[in-house]
Amino acid sequence: MVAVTDKEIHIIKNGNVTSPHGFSAGGLHTGIRKTKLDFGWIHSDNPATVAGVYTLNTFQAAPLKVTKESIEKDNKIQTVVVNSGVANSCTGKQGMSDALEMQKLTADKMNVSTDHVAVASTGLIGVPLPMDNIRTGIEAMTNREHYSPANFATAILTTDTVTKHMAVQIEIDGETITIGGAAKGSGMIDPNMATMLSFITTDAVIDHESLQKALKHTTNQTFNMITVDGDSSTNDMVLVMANGQQNNSVLNESHPQWNDFLQAFQYVCEGLSKQIARDGEGATKLIEVNVTGAASNETASQVAKAVISSSLVKTAIYGSDPNWGRIITAVGYSEQPVDPDKVSVSLGEIAVVESGLPVDFDENEGKQYLENETVKLNVDLQDGPYEATAWGCDLTYDYVKINASYRT
Template sequence: MAQVAYQAFQVIPEGSIVSPKGFAAGGLHCGLKKTERNDLGVITCEVLADAAAVYTTNVFQAAPLQVTRESMQNGKLQAIVVNSGNANAVTGQQGEKDAYAMRLATARELGIAVENVAVASTGVIGELLNMEKVHAGIKGLPARVGSGKQEASDFSQAILTTDLVKKEICVRTYIDGKEVMIAGAAKGSGMIHPNMATMLAFVTCDAQVDQAALQGLLGKSTDATFNMITVDGDTSTNDMLIAMASGLAGNKTLHPGHKDWENFAAAFNYVCEVLAKAIARDGEGATKLVEVNIAGAVSDDSARAIAKTVIGSSLVKSAMFGADANWGRIIAAVGRAGEPVQPDQVDVKLGSILVLSGSRPVAFDEEEALRYLQGDSVQIHVDLHGGSGNATAWGCDLTYDYVRINAAYRT
């Protein structure tokens, strides 16, 4: 398949989470899920990698997050073990013991230091892990770990819950003339809302990066991507995004003052954006990706707040499902976002179709709008004409299937 070229980087269609130098991965079915889909996976690095992480803002934080925060104290990781099918959240002291036991067992099987292992879980809240199955699965992981397409695919499947598709991306850029790969894998479909969206995401790269710079970049990229998606307005107990940099590409240490920093940051941010949009597109029951672009706000922060309000509106999402060009729902969401807006100068477009100009209705072709909104990707453009702030948020439509899926989530 041909590579897709961009100014600062290239997308590698056949790349995966193991494409950066030093990384391997694998996954298997250990029995936590009722189906035969993989439910236990691991990412490993042949060296101790610089690492960065961000976590959910939900006050009920699952046991694996506590363990991972502890492992991340020195900014280094060598492995991440992940299970799906059970969130190990709101499980008390036993849940904490189980998360620590997962970390210890993974370290022993891989022959690495226990403090260099992160733990992540996703699935049903409030149920204890079946640790007999987990331990048996961890023992089987080393034989399933590799740097090939199959092993990468096995890992990507192991982290899914109600997701319909795997979410993967890999790009190539050049730092100091050295080839650098940045790759990512993620899961997320329901309980998705900014700060962070309910998701697990993992980014690997082989650049040599200053750890503090990596943490700063991860935070900025998260704010612009993962924190700008929503499916249903709920923020999970288990959200986690981890980035690991092996440093094996051979470049000089990256930091904001490095001449190639902007190239690296653009490629890194693109990986996060692709994964975030894939989560929004794969929202439970969704039929289309919805993008909201806000321009002319008093600040970028104000634009973000407005974009999140519009993309999170159940009425807007329902209109998108019904292919209804009901701009009134959009303007109502803009007006209730709690941000400065001049109510007499707002423009709204659905794709390229102008439906509101200067806060006054514009005659438009309803059939053209219907055809546009029936597509699998919809853009809503709002220009507030009040400043230079802008932002983009992503979400999906709200369908009958969303209710069906979540009405029977545990069964």
């Protein structure tokens, strides 16, 4: 259990997108990829209130456009269908036609409104969607042998090495509210989302406007605070579905337990974000950068992003080299109002800089700390009350190998 205000979050062991009432999910292999599962779906028993955030990349893929347009009609989604292996991005009119067909065929198969189907794709850019494989997957969506949240979590992966999923419960209005999620992402991950898909489900009753505000606020503190390599993709989205199958009073900002719901929701988003960062291509370590004492939220966030995005910091962590100069350098080029004479830095509990000046520390102790699987870099700007946290991973030889041969 995790304390949240006067409530507690219960973490569900092996929790997933089907942990909330009224959701099912599945996946199978259609031949888009050589051997791995490559087609998956989430389905709600009833149309769910939906909220979404999307990549800021100018080149937005066809499925993302189709999904955005559908959601804008009545803010409801009942089925999400996803393929991996091919992104259906930079595919022109044919790409839009294929995404629309994928949506329509899914709606017919699942007996739902076409506008209540969200489509998503991830994989190679500039390759037409293999529609025969997509049709095979859609035709199998009602076959119960393919129904499994584990199948779905696997089917959406590309270069990921592990599935990413979790779920929690919290009591609201005497009802047990469940929030579950699944995500994919391993490379091309940078703040403001990249090659990242995340799907979150809840059985809470919540209005669209409040859900959208909650997602936007939470994304800025979680999914937009992770990085692997600084690249941003064309297909990223986070979708949240709330099917209202519990009997709580409608959640919004005036609800007395709104903050309880927000913190449970953020717990799931942060958990998925950290799983993505930890599974960066070739990664061996999760890096957490905590910035405190900032003069504004923007300064705290931008400094944290600068440090977590630094290739020199990431390679130093990989080599377990306590080279704090790289951290200071990243803080300095963050383009934020930082007073160099106030900045302090520590590697976990090991102080290495105080008020802008180096501190004598045991290099071997520093090296041993950086050999941990989770490394925390703490930066205190000593200039205000604001703070932020960003997550990323080390940069390794394997990252180069994976991306040098991505298409071969």
